[in-house]
């Protein structure tokens with residue numbers, strides 16, 4: 099197969115970027131999108147040219163490292179991660195536009211590589227159960243019905259790639275944050291910190307410069323893990339529930 | 353050198369508790385002044401960092417990914433073992449211990465393996481307390497399933513994403529410590545050397561991968577949790593970035609490297625289809641619980657798999673190993689798959705594949721039950737191959753997956769450099785010559801949550817005084833790191849790193865892979881030396897050293913693989929026996945099974961680096977008091 103690629107090129111965070119055009123041919127339809135870029139890079143290197151920087155690691159859809167916007171869609175056309183997108187899904191001869199995930203909270207580091215550490219900082223605000231390493235109660239002492247476990251797992255499956263943020267016209271991180279809150283607040287282990295969790299995370303989200311949610315639903319449409327939109331409803335409910343609690347010492351959203 | 357494993361005295365059941373009772377402690381008030389560096393944020397590194405920081409130490413954790421959560425552990429699928437006997441089968445610590453020793457073909461240290469089995473149950477409790485959503489039964493109790501090489505159901509799982517959930521548990525515990533100000537995560541940083549002051553590990557030199565800056569980091573103890581080295585084979589199931597640099601640099605500074613030739617080739621991976629391919633995808637071993645492995649009896653078979661009747665199918669694992677059937681350990685399954693393909697019975701475009709068939713399981717249990725257990729694996733298979741495994745058998749073939757070899761460590765997980773510890777896949781400790789499924793995560797988390805926080809404390813309690821980054825040793829090591837980067841950048845050749853990596857992988861797979869022989873290994877060593885020479889004279893790296901430069905990162909890692917590969921071959925050559933994943937063609941039984949030589953090789957080989965480039969082997973004899981040395985049989 100052959101393709102024309104328009105690839106975002108940017109030397110560093112502080113420099114301006116632009117699109118660069120490349121033609122690639124002889125691509126196997128079963129090559130993944132990233133393997134196609136590997137091939138392009140190999141050819142550029144053979145010509146002594148600068149290669150294109152992009153992120154990836156596991157290449158099996160679970161680490162969340164790959165992060166390309168393909169023809170305007172985070173991760174590409176199929177609602178799977180970039181590394182699980184295959185060239186057979188594109189028309190032979192197509193022109194494809196490749197950009198980094200776009201969001202104010204994800205500054206570009208170089209070319210297609212962005213800095214998504216803001217997501218780590220949201221987790222630091224309370225996306226966990228506080229517990230030290232040491233003796234714990236037997237897990238079967240607090241049974242969890244399989245239906246609850248399934249719901250928890252649907253949310254916990256988030257790979258933290260940030261596609262939801264890149265897809266959102268407001269640059270909101272509600273799906274990511276909602277998934278965290280749903281995961282912990284539904285479990286018995288998450289109850290002690292339940293009242294403050296949603297509010298702490300929402301405050302962190304605001305502080306990192308993520309936008310607010312106006313129900314576009316684009317996030318869930320691109321999410322490679324199919325995190326359901328319900329988690330945002332859960333986040334809102336838990337946030338309000340927390341705000342009503344008098345014993346809470348965390349500030350409120352301004 | 354005499355390798356002292358420092359195994360505590362006393363009965364095996366009491367060794368760890370006796371060690372704990374006697375170990376040196378540091379008072380809470382003195383802990384914030386102590387610094388620990390942890391290289392790696394996978395299961396081992398994240399659990400160690402979180403636990404050490406919670407004790408009150410200042411922890412600096414490093415990873416080369418953009419977030420600690422993306423360490424390769426995230427990709428582990430099938431599950432984690434624990435001797436909890438929730439399935440009421442009479443499982444016990446001793447049984448898990450015996451299975452692991454036997455699974456490792458009697459090449460692991462008994463005392464370490466016992467401790468691992470003993471701690472296994474605590475790991476599950478810890479993870480559940482963190483909110484890890486393991487699968488549950490209808491009763492709401494934790495569910496378990498079987499994995500290869502055992503006859504009990506002791507594997508806990510969270511769909512096919514167990515590694516992800518366990519890692520997120522450890523990662524979130526680490527983030528809590530970051531919020532508390534005790535832990536600092538340096539992401540997009542790569543450790544490029546360890547700094548030794550007065551014979552002790554006192555810090556590391558790291559490169560900030562975004563700016564290219566070379567940084568000095570000081571500590572009282574350094575813990576390496578940098579994972580395994582399967583990517584020496586080029587194509588493997590590991591993540592693209594997984595590499596040997598951290599442990600290899602430590603080796604070159606004096607840490608012995610143990611059993612480098614012990615590698616695991618996993619039987620069930622999606623076969624390679626083309627040159628362009630950048631990695632191989634694992635299909636979890638758990639699939640062998642319900643999937644049946646077969647090939648057509650006729651090498652010239654042309655029918656669709658679904659049209660081939662029962663009598664024309666060769667269920668070779670079930671026939672050859674009636675008591676374990678499809679659930680034989682990995683080394684045995686992989687060799688059997690290779691053998692039937694060598695006989696010309698393989699399927700797929702290049703006849704390097706066998707079927708893994710769910711037809712009978714779906715007929716018996718229904719599609720829904722199978723989907724609940726393996727849904728995401730089936731989806732992944734379909735996405736990659738465009739074939740629907742609910743309707744057509746999967747095609748699988750073995751692929752490099754895990755490395756049992758690694759830095760030699762004693763009972764305290766300390767390397768031969770005082771103050772330098774190695775945990776998780778980076779050490780050699782518990783799996784002998786073959787690791788059983790669902791035991792890697794168990795070992796990573798036992799090391800990280802429960803062992804290394806204690807042994808690092810014990811070590812630091814003896815230290816007095818701290819060092820400064822202005823010590824000559826830091827300046828000297830930094831200079832050497834900078835010079836090496838300059839050398840790589842300055843080669844000015846024409847060939848990209850990937851080209852050399854592919855060549856290396858082919859050599860290793862052919863001659864130091866699933867089966868090995870003396871002649872091949874010697875050839876491989878000559879060929880590796882030739883690739884290495886070509887690498888150092890014709891490498892091309894684009895871009896600069898003072899910016900984000902993936903080509904430079906890749907080249908640096910490959911340079912280390914090119915050295916390690918030779919040591920792997922040397923080790924394979926010296927070990928004149930077959931055991932576990934190490935199969936020497938010269939040493940096999942009449943029916944092609946591995947033939948051990950306990951008299952000469954019931955030992956660990958730990959290699960020392962020397963200045964003249966000729967590695968020197970040191971042996972640690974293995975003594976078996978609890979399990980009698982026996983020929984492994986899964987028939």
Ligand SMILES: Cc1cc2nc3c(=O)[nH]c(=O)nc-3n(C[C@H](O)[C@H](O)[C@H](O)COP(=O)(O)OP(=O)(O)OC[C@H]3O[C@@H](n4cnc5c(N)ncnc54)[C@H](O)[C@@H]3O)c2cc1C
Nearest residue numbers: 392393394395396416425430431543579776777790792793
């Ligand atoms: C596809 C797959 C499925 C698996 N499934 C299972 C399973 O079901 N059950 C099971 O028990 N095991 C399984 N395993 C094995 C298991 O996942 C690994 O052995 C284990 O996760 C290794 O963890 P680790 O913490 O030792 O290292 P890793 O998770 O590999 O982490 C290494 C860390 O070190 C960092 N690092 C490395 N080098 C440097 C450096 N120079 N500088 C800075 N940082 C560095 C990396 O950034 C990373 O954070 C599986 C493995 C694979 C590949």
Ligand code: FES
Nearest residue numbers: 155157162164181
């Ligand atoms: S590279 Fe890991 S999800 Fe794509």
